Amino acid sequence: MDQRANPNGRPEGQPGRQGGRPPLALALTGVVRRYPQGAGTIDVLRGADFAISHGQSVALVAPSGSGKSTLLHIAGLLEHSDAGEVFIDGTPTARLPDAERTRIRRLSIGFIYQFHHLLPEFTALENVAMPQMIRGLSRKEAEARSKEMLSYLGLGARLVHRPSELSGGEQQRVAIARALANAPRLLLADEPTGNLDPKTSDHVFGALTELVRATGVAALIATHNLELASRMDRRVTLREGKVVELA
Numbered sequence: 001m002d003q004r005a006n007p008n009g010r011p012e013g014q015p016g017r018q019g020g021r022p023p024l025a026l027a028l029t030g031v032v033r034r035y036p037q038g039a040g041t042i043d044v045l046r047g048a049d050f051a052i053s054h055g056q057s058v059a060l061v062a063p064s065g066s067g068k069s070t071l072l073h074i075a076g077l078l079e080h081s082d083a084g085e086v087f088i089d090g091t092p093t094a095r096l097p098d099a100e101r102t103r104i105r106r107l108s109i110g111f112i113y114q115f116h117h118l119l120p121e122f123t124a125l126e127n128v129a130m131p132q133m134i135r136g137l138s139r140k141e142a143e144a145r146s147k148e149m150l151s152y153l154g155l156g157a158r159l160v161h162r163p164s165e166l167s168g169g170e171q172q173r174v175a176i177a178r179a180l181a182n183a184p185r186l187l188l189a190d191e192p193t194g195n196l197d198p199k200t201s202d203h204v205f206g207a208l209t210e211l212v213r214a215t216g217v218a219a220l221i222a223t224h225n226l227e228l229a230s231r232m233d234r235r236v237t238l239r240e241g242k243v244v245e246l247a
């Protein structure tokens with residue numbers, strides 16, 4: 001069964017749903033985002049339509065300043081759009097109260113940033129366990145799962161190291177484990193290997209794609225690296241504020 005949504009058009013029927021099939025992991029319809037610029041405004045997103053099915057990985061490859069981070073922040077419910085709708089797992093989110101948007105974000109979405117954003121005073125294990133404990137798991141359960149995930153990523157011998165005691169690539173692998181620790185339905189990554197040297201970047205991206213495949217999480221990953229992008233199921237770019245499918 002081809003689970004791919006019509007990538008450039010709006011999903012048919014109720015947006016975010018595909019007929020009788022399960023809801024899309026992410027669907028954006030007619031998203032507009034406007035920022036103040038000088039005396040006027042700039043429309044970074046101008047009616048962007050975009051969807052990702054469950055289990056699908058998509059690379060976002062677009063020039064600097066074209067709106068990649070803006071798109072990721074809106075898809076991740078970190079920012080509001082000025083118009084349009086964002087469906088997470090079929091649920092329209094634009095008009096939900098902030099507390100409900102936060103709940104959906106915590107339950108369903110994992111983030112990886114260019115700079116890992118780990119908490120410096122906590123160990124690798126604690127950084128990965130914490131979001132799970134916030135979600136209600138006991139420390140014991142959370143640490144057992146975190147240990148498993150970190151070991152899978154080759155960090156079994158680095159569990160009690162703090163971020164400052166880890167290499168850049170190791171820190172980013174901890175960030176990957178943290179983003180996936182709560183088994184999100186959707187993974188959003190903003191240049192996840194952007195600050196790493198080519199060899200480390202290749203290694204970390206390999207670990208990330210392997211985990212994306214193993215967990216079946218839907219993923220949208222912004223990257224400048226075309227070779228890395230070629231490993232994803234689909235590639236999209238931003239053109240004049242709209243999402244356009246690449247070959």
Ligand SMILES: Nc1ncnc2c1ncn2[C@@H]1O[C@H](COP(=O)(O)OP(=O)(O)OP(=O)(O)O)[C@@H](O)[C@H]1O
Nearest residue numbers: 035036037044062063064065066067068069070071
């Ligand atoms: N909070 C803001 N206020 C005003 N302008 C903003 C704001 N956030 C982003 N912009 C502008 O929107 C445009 C898109 O920014 P965005 O960060 O989404 O681009 P990007 O494609 O992620 O770029 P890069 O690859 O350099 O990180 C830029 O022109 C930026 O200056």
